Amino acid sequence: MVVLMVGAVVVALIPLFFILLNLILKGAGSLSLDFFTKTPAPAGETGGGVIHALVGTLLIVGVASLIGLPIGIGAGVYCAEYPASRLTWVTRFVADVMNGTPSIVVGVFAWAWIVAQQKHFSALAGSIALALLMIPMVLRTTEEMIKLVPNSLREAALALGYPRWRTSLSVVMRTTLPGIMTGALLAVARIAGETAPLLFTALGSQYLSVNLNQPMAALPLTVFTYATGPYEEWHRYAWAAALVLIMVVFVLSLGARLAIRRRYSLNA
Amino acid sequence: MTAVETPEPVRTTPPVPLERTNYGDRAFRLILTAAAVLIPILLGFLVYELWSGASLAISRYGFDFVTSSTWDPVAEEFGAFPLIFGTLLSSLIALLIAVPLSLGVAIYLTEFAPKVVRQPVAFLIGLLAAIPSVVYGLWGIFVLIPVLRTTAFPLLRDALGFLPLFQGAIYGPSMLAAGIILAIMVMPYVMSVSREVLLAVPNTQREAALALGATRWEAVTTAVVPYARSGLVGAVILGLGRALGETMAVTMVIGNRHEIAASLFAPGYTMAAAIANEFSEAVGDLHLSALAYVAFLLFLVTVVVNAGARLLIWRVARGSAAGSTAL
Numbered sequence: 254m255v256v257l258m259v260g261a262v263v264v265a266l267i268p269l270f271f272i273l274l275n276l277i278l279k280g281a282g283s284l285s286l287d288f289f290t291k292t293p294a295p296a297g298e299t300g301g302g303v304i305h306a307l308v309g310t311l312l313i314v315g316v317a318s319l320i321g322l323p324i325g326i327g328a329g330v331y332c333a334e335y336p337a338s339r340l341t342w343v344t345r346f347v348a349d350v351m352n353g354t355p356s357i358v359v360g361v362f363a364w365a366w367i368v369a370q371q372k373h374f375s376a377l378a379g380s381i382a383l384a385l386l387m388i389p390m391v392l393r394t395t396e397e398m399i400k401l402v403p404n405s406l407r408e409a410a411l412a413l414g415y416p417r418w419r420t421s422l423s424v425v426m427r428t429t430l431p432g433i434m435t436g437a438l439l440a441v442a443r444i445a446g447e448t449a450p451l452l453f454t455a456l457g458s459q460y461l462s463v464n465l466n467q468p469m470a471a472l473p474l475t476v477f478t479y480a481t482g483p484y485e486e487w488h489r490y491a492w493a494a495a496l497v498l499i500m501v502v503f504v505l506s507l508g509a510r511l512a513i514r515r516r517y518s519l520n521a
Numbered sequence: 522m523t524a525v526e527t528p529e530p531v532r533t534t535p536p537v538p539l540e541r542t543n544y545g546d547r548a549f550r551l552i553l554t555a556a557a558v559l560i561p562i563l564l565g566f567l568v569y570e571l572w573s574g575a576s577l578a579i580s581r582y583g584f585d586f587v588t589s590s591t592w593d594p595v596a597e598e599f600g601a602f603p604l605i606f607g608t609l610l611s612s613l614i615a616l617l618i619a620v621p622l623s624l625g626v627a628i629y630l631t632e633f634a635p636k637v638v639r640q641p642v643a644f645l646i647g648l649l650a651a652i653p654s655v656v657y658g659l660w661g662i663f664v665l666i667p668v669l670r671t672t673a674f675p676l677l678r679d680a681l682g683f684l685p686l687f688q689g690a691i692y693g694p695s696m697l698a699a700g701i702i703l704a705i706m707v708m709p710y711v712m713s714v715s716r717e718v719l720l721a722v723p724n725t726q727r728e729a730a731l732a733l734g735a736t737r738w739e740a741v742t743t744a745v746v747p748y749a750r751s752g753l754v755g756a757v758i759l760g761l762g763r764a765l766g767e768t769m770a771v772t773m774v775i776g777n778r779h780e781i782a783a784s785l786f787a788p789g790y791t792m793a794a795a796i797a798n799e800f801s802e803a804v805g806d807l808h809l810s811a812l813a814y815v816a817f818l819l820f821l822v823t824v825v826v827n828a829g830a831r832l833l834i835w836r837v838a839r840g841s842a843a844g845s846t847a848l
């Protein structure tokens with residue numbers, strides 16, 4: 254049986270190996286300075302880059318984080334600080350349900366709420382959809398991180414006469430801040446690769462734009478458009494853009510994971 | 522002649538009443554409560570918006586929408602049965618492949634593996650979960666499908682061609698390709714949640730079985746897995762939830778055809794893929810509303826599936842965040 258299980262481990266890791274290998278083989282060749290600094294060439298022509306998508310992803314994800322992180326962290330602190338409250342149970346359960354909601358459904362929601370009302374596509378609607386996806390993730394990591402703080406620390410602060418809010422902010426949160434930041438980074442990494450919620454909110458664009466009220470390009474949307482398009486040249490760009498995307502995601506999530514692990518080993 | 526200075530009376534603050542109102546505390550709790558209350562409200566709002574977006578199609582078709590098979594935007598006739606069928610079938614294929622693999626890996630990592638491999642393997646499989654869906658789709662189109670079309674599918678047809686499942690023309694983009702991509706994507710979730718569930722099994726379970734003379738394998742099958750059973754089922758159902766809602770990779774490899782075919786080599790469609798493909802190009806209000814109806818149904822199904830999975834996991838690991846943190 255152990256042999257079978259080792260076999261399962263090997264089979265499970267084969268796709269990872271091949272996906273990374275193919276990304277590097279097919280994507281790395283198209284990376285150049287132009288790729289990072291130019292907007293796309295007209296369809297069918299060679300040259301150009303994906304600066305519009307890089308800027309778009311940065312803006313859309315940035316705004317999503319500005320909306321999603323405070324709400325997620327705040328609600329996470331609530332769940333950890335008032336575990337006996339009935340609202341905690343409800344919020345935690347709803348967050349877990351929302352976590353399983355398909356991202357495309359959240360996209361339809363943002364479309365119905367914003368795009369359908371305004372009658373035009375907008376990057377802001379995409380940001381809101383992404384924020385909604387990150388809130389439950391951030392909430393749960395924040396809660397789990399705060400739960401790791403020993404109660405004696407909290408009691409010590411209270412015994413010294415700190416009010417609860419100062420205990421929470423300057424003792425509990427302060428201790429666990431790296432953990433919360435790690436959770437936030439992981440959530441950012443997750444939404445940075447999301448495509449489905451942006452399909453009919455940010456829509457995508459071939460031009461460099463910084464107007465949140467207009468359609469905007471994003472790296473995952475660019476990968477999708479180029480991969481399903483008819484031109485060989487586009488396919489090369491799809492691989493290169495995917496390589497960049499995965500590097501962004503991996504750097505964010507690897508950094509976050511390593512930070513967490515170092516913390517754990519320090520504590521142990 | 523020095524006068525003894527009388528010590529100044531010690532200034533004491535008046536005793537603090539125990540039940541003093543601390544406005545800082547109140548404000549703090551109020552802000553946090555606002556954030557926490559916002560989350561159920563957002564979910565309610567999401568349900569409302571989906572419902573109102575779909576109301577046109579709901580009032581027009583009612584429940585027949587689920588059983589009807591025509592999807593004709595020109596004639597404005599919409600039925601979601603092929604989409605629902607495709608969603609269920611592709612997820613079923615994915616689970617058939619992913620569940621044995623991920624349970625095997627999870628049991629190996631928690632019960633048998635040497636300490637030095639546990640963390641690195643779990644970490645590598647975690648990386649699979651971090652790969653964006655659209656990258657899986659890209660890889661599916663340009664690497665997986667060519668391999669399936671030229672090698673794997675013909676082999677399957679030769680070996681199992683007597684089954685209607687493995688007959689017919691081989692295009693490449695197909696239900697089976699979607700199932701395989703989904704299996705790769707769902708596997709890390711099922712693996713990491715079942716691993717957390719297995720880690721939550723108290724060591725006394727293992728020790729008791731071993732003390733009775735069980736081998737390590739017997740201890741796992743008789744004492745660990747039965748204890749964790751509901752949590753493991755929860756992990757699998759959580760994987761099902763992921764598979765049902767997965768969009769981009771499936772859209773890119775399933776072939777996108779509103780048809781029900783007996784053969785797994787034939788193209789199909791899923792609910793999520795149809796929304797992704799048609800939403801931004803839909804012109805008629807009814808078409809949009811029908812797609813919102815599909816989204817609403819998909820939402821309902823995933824809510825039921827996830828709530829069930831969550832309750833099962835909580836039975837083994839109380840209040841556990843397994844599979845719901847960003848980790």
